[in-house]
Amino acid sequence: MLCDICQTKPAKIFYTEIVNGEKKEQHLCEDCASEYTAVPLNEIMGGAQGQLSIGSILSGILSKYAKDNSEEGSGIQKRIDTRCPECGTSESEFLKIGRLGCPVCYNAFSNLITKNFKTMQGGLQHTGKEPAHAKFIEISDNFQSMPAILTPAADGVDESSLNEQPAKETSKKVASKTAGKKKAEKTSNKAALSKGAAKEDNTAGNELMDEAKLADLKNRLALALEEENYELAAELRDIIHSADSKKDAEDTEKTLKGAEVKSAKTAKAAKKPATEKEAAKRTRKKNSEGKD
Amino acid sequence: MKRHKNKWFYDTDAYHDVVLSGSVCLARNLSSYNFPSKLSEEEATKLVELMRGFTSDISAREGRDYYSCRVDKLTNVDKDCLIETHTITPAMKRKKEPAGLIISEDESVSILVNEDDHIHIRVIAPGYNMKKAFKEANAIDDFFDNELSYCYSEKYGYLTSKTQDAGTGLRASYMLSLPALTMGGKIDALQEEISRFDVALKGIYGEGSKSAGFIFQVSNRKTLGVSEQEILENLDQVTSQIIDIERKMRRDMIKTVGSDIEDRIYRSYGVLKYAKNLPQKDAMMLLAQLKLGCDCDVMRLRGGGGAIHRLMIEMQPGNLQKNYKKTMGSSQRDQMRAKYINEHLPEFLPEDELPAGEDE
Numbered sequence: 001m002l003c004d005i006c007q008t009k010p011a012k013i014f015y016t017e018i019v020n021g022e023k024k025e026q027h028l029c030e031d032c033a034s035e036y037t038a039v040p041l042n043e044i045m046g047g048a049q050g051q052l053s054i055g056s057i058l059s060g061i062l063s064k065y066a067k068d069n070s071e072e073g074s075g076i077q078k079r080i081d082t083r084c085p086e087c088g089t090s091e092s093e094f095l096k097i098g099r100l101g102c103p104v105c106y107n108a109f110s111n112l113i114t115k116n117f118k119t120m121q122g123g124l125q126h127t128g129k130e131p132a133h134a135k136f137i138e139i140s141d142n143f144q145s146m147p148a149i150l151t152p153a154a155d156g157v158d159e160s161s162l163n164e165q166p167a168k169e170t171s172k173k174v175a176s177k178t179a180g181k182k183k184a185e186k187t188s189n190k191a192a193l194s195k196g197a198a199k200e201d202n203t204a205g206n207e208l209m210d211e212a213k214l215a216d217l218k219n220r221l222a223l224a225l226e227e228e229n230y231e232l233a234a235e236l237r238d239i240i241h242s243a244d245s246k247k248d249a250e251d252t253e254k255t256l257k258g259a260e261v262k263s264a265k266t267a268k269a270a271k272k273p274a275t276e277k278e279a280a281k282r283t284r285k286k287n288s289e290g291k292d
Numbered sequence: 293m294k295r296h297k298n299k300w301f302y303d304t305d306a307y308h309d310v311v312l313s314g315s316v317c318l319a320r321n322l323s324s325y326n327f328p329s330k331l332s333e334e335e336a337t338k339l340v341e342l343m344r345g346f347t348s349d350i351s352a353r354e355g356r357d358y359y360s361c362r363v364d365k366l367t368n369v370d371k372d373c374l375i376e377t378h379t380i381t382p383a384m385k386r387k388k389e390p391a392g393l394i395i396s397e398d399e400s401v402s403i404l405v406n407e408d409d410h411i412h413i414r415v416i417a418p419g420y421n422m423k424k425a426f427k428e429a430n431a432i433d434d435f436f437d438n439e440l441s442y443c444y445s446e447k448y449g450y451l452t453s454k455t456q457d458a459g460t461g462l463r464a465s466y467m468l469s470l471p472a473l474t475m476g477g478k479i480d481a482l483q484e485e486i487s488r489f490d491v492a493l494k495g496i497y498g499e500g501s502k503s504a505g506f507i508f509q510v511s512n513r514k515t516l517g518v519s520e521q522e523i524l525e526n527l528d529q530v531t532s533q534i535i536d537i538e539r540k541m542r543r544d545m546i547k548t549v550g551s552d553i554e555d556r557i558y559r560s561y562g563v564l565k566y567a568k569n570l571p572q573k574d575a576m577m578l579l580a581q582l583k584l585g586c587d588c589d590v591m592r593l594r595g596g597g598g599a600i601h602r603l604m605i606e607m608q609p610g611n612l613q614k615n616y617k618k619t620m621g622s623s624q625r626d627q628m629r630a631k632y633i634n635e636h637l638p639e640f641l642p643e644d645e646l647p648a649g650e651d652e
Contacts, residue, residue, distance in 0.1 A: 087330040103443045120456060122514035124516070
């Protein structure tokens with residue numbers, strides 16, 4: 001068979017084109033095919049999907065970290081997808097494409113990034129060239145200091161609540177206190193946070209705030225678990241439980257407020273033997289729940 | 293896109309028998325834009341145009357011509373040419389978002405805009421000369437530092453979109469020709485050995501980690517916690533060890549199986565000179581054997597191994613099609629490649645003439 005276009009050379013390529021359901025078939029020789037069809041064959045064969053890139057390996061490693069984290073957190077963190085407050089990149093997105101969206105992402109995903117640096121890089125501190133006119137971006141050591149950007153993904157919390165002003169402010173406030181602080185200090189920090197949150201409750205009582213508050217509580221619970229501060233975690237869990245079940249009831253807010261102040265006290269005070277026992281019981285219970 | 297007569301890989305003075313070229317790439321991001329993956333088309337265009345605006349400043353600074361273009365608007369053939377000379381990555385060819393390129397006339401310095409990061413400053417130097425490449429890249433980096441605002445953290449250094457590049461943002465690499473190590477089956481062992489020194493080795497022009505023309509790339513693996521100087525010194529040290537091993541193996545090979553090797557090299561010359569159909573893989577392998585012959589003084593050709601290296605680049609699909617100014621199907625390309633190599637294969641030097649770096 002000869003080529004449909006030049007009618008001189010033998011046709012080697014059978015080219016089918018379907019435009020708006022209309023099928024067009026052509027028998028072409030290689031020369032005409034390369035001229036009339038813009039189909040770069042090697043790209044189709046060895047294109048984006050065919051390659052095993054460094055990125056895909058990295059994202060594999062990173063998502064393993066994320067999974068480990070959620071296992072430690074006995075199932076609660078599984079529902080939380082961190083999101084960068086600046087550019088909106090979510091943790092799952094970062095894990096998938098292996099690329100960050102903006103400088104603030106270094107703070108938002110600091111847990112994953114620090115772990116990644118420990119294994120892949122030579123250290124955790126830059127020692128090379130310093131620019132003369134750059135914008136210096138502060139990176140805090142632990143993500144705990146930015147609770148506002150945690151979102152419980154599965155809870156259907158409105159995305160807009162993410163960027164709510166009060167939440168952002170708190171994150172900034174705490175971020176400035178930053179890294180390297182001892183555990184005790186961190187705990188008291190958080191106590192202050194809960195207090196602040198409770199105060200906010202007095203002023204803003206609408207439902208949206210409630211949802212944001214709930215999300216915030218859940219985040220604090222996740223953080224408490226990560227720090228193995230089980231007394232606080234148990235308190236928080238109870239608050240969330242009661243808030244969840246009595247969401248519609250009017251007294252929800254009251255309970256929330258009261259309990260929260262209590263939780264703040266618990267966190268602040270030195271470990272009381274009674275609470276400790278109670279917490280241990282709860283932890284055991286929680287663990288068995290986690291196994292299910 | 294314009295093409296110019298003098299390119300960095302024509303420089304046969306800097307020719308080195310093992311190291312084909314050294315290159316550095318600095319990754320930088322501006323503080324006023326999101327990283328490329330979160331950049332809208334509008335912002336990306338703004339960024340590309342902003343950077344292209346510096347073209348004449350850079351030309352004036354260095355006293356030589358620079359050109360700029362929109363990579364996403366180039367033809368596939370042009371993009372292939374740039375990939376073959378290691379100016380852009382294959383990933384950039386597929387990218388649809390606005391991306392820019394500022395390139396020096398000899399193509400040794402290129403500034404990529406909006407690839408993985410806002411700015412990639414890449415300098416390539418022929419032969420075994422990383423320091424020169426780094427000095428140039430660093431000077432351009434200083435220039436941009438003065439004009440623009442990078443995002444930087446005291447802790448993690450230059451912030452990049454990929455965490456593998458954070459810190460110095462420096463990726464330094466040497467392109468090596470390792471025929472004796474490959475033929476001796478020592479590449480895997482070498483790969484394992486040098487990974488202990490935080491240096492990665494991978495094959496170029498081949499599928500996966502295999503190499504078609506015995507050409508490999510060594511590069512630094514870490515960018516954070518090590519200074520630029522440490523990265524370059526470490527890479528230089530590892531590379532100089534590889535050079536020693538490769539040279540020793542070449543000598544041993546000539547000593548033990550010299551006549552076999554000589555036969556293979558001269559056969560390769562015959563095929564390259566008279567074959568009428570040369571697929572890229574075959575051509576690369578045959579040229580690599582000629583290069584080995586020149587490097588081991590088994591064969592004396594005008595221009596030596598440098599001229600062969602140049603042919604290796606020019607016979608690849610993009611450059612070949614650019615040269616004949618038309619798009620070709622793969623079988624037509626193989627025929628044109630054979631024609632091109634037949635015509636451009638360097639001739640034998642007469643017995644009494646000393647092998648020198650002159651070319652054409």
